[in-house]
Amino acid sequence: MTMRVGVLTGGGDAPGLNAAICGLARRLLAANAELVGFADGWRGLIDDAARPLQHADFQHLLVYGGTLLGSSGDNPYRDPATMVPKVLATIARHRLDALVAIGGEGTLGAADRLFTEHQVPVVGVPKTIDNDLDATDFTFGFFSAVEVATRAMDDLRSTAESHGRVMVVECMGRHAGWITAYAGVAAGAEAVLVPERPVHLEELCQNLARLRQAGSRSAIVAVAEGARLHEDGKCLSSMDKDEFGEFKTGGAAATIAKRVQARLGWEARPVVLGHLQRAGKPIAFDRIFALRLGARAARLVLERRFGYMSAMRSGEIVDVPLRAAVAARKTLTDQFLDRYESFFMPIGGP
């Protein structure tokens, strides 16, 4: 019997999403399965916005950023009493034998609950540029984002040096500093500020002052949007949450630049990389990585092994229970922070 498989992409987009859809679709269509694409993440199942996906849809898809299906952060568990029944009805209406959810913590968390609470036959594929899912070594899109951030910091060097300025470069990452850490270290930033370590602005300014006294004309400070800034013993960062329960971020670079300039008289400018980190084509690694994760998810579907997702473990593509993906957030380890101590600790030593 022909299998009917639904697919959705949820949460913030990540370069490689289309490649993951491609990897999934190629293997499923080769096995004569029918594929139904849902629009805008879980929203497509709540509203029943669907369309059949054919070979022609995937022909040139692999190389492009974004997602063919559209995405949103919506989630049936935002209002389970009304939304979960709608999702279940859509699944029944389309006679789906399986549903593949490609997403991060929120999207996969909903998939896991639908599997455990309603026996929905789900398979997951992990994605987030933030790289903060615990069950996989890396998520696709992360290294593409790191590449954007690294190049931006490299490029900012020349203008920082021309004008004798501090450039404070804000990277994405609400809870985890992976992008900031990889890009900051790769670009040789003078300070790398991540959510995993509190940032004391007095200390940062002292260190920058020391750097300047030692003859530096310019400096690059890499800061994660979720970095917790402290001044005079008080936390300056907002603890407000948005409609999806996420911390509202933004403004870290502006706050730091303002304080550095005021305290040191050293001209400082904020640069927010924002959605540029999710934009554009995925780098080759992410295309191949995503393609493989998608293909592995197709295999799980064809073997009817539900409640699992594809993942990378010790460099191999494997499958792990969906529950593992949402059990813990992967933040920068002490080992990582210690290995690059000089970037995260006071510049030029204590």
Ligand code: F6P
């Ligand atoms: O989860 C990925 C992420 O890129 C975060 O780093 C960032 O804070 C967030 O998405 C921004 O998403 P939005 O598209 O809703 O602004």
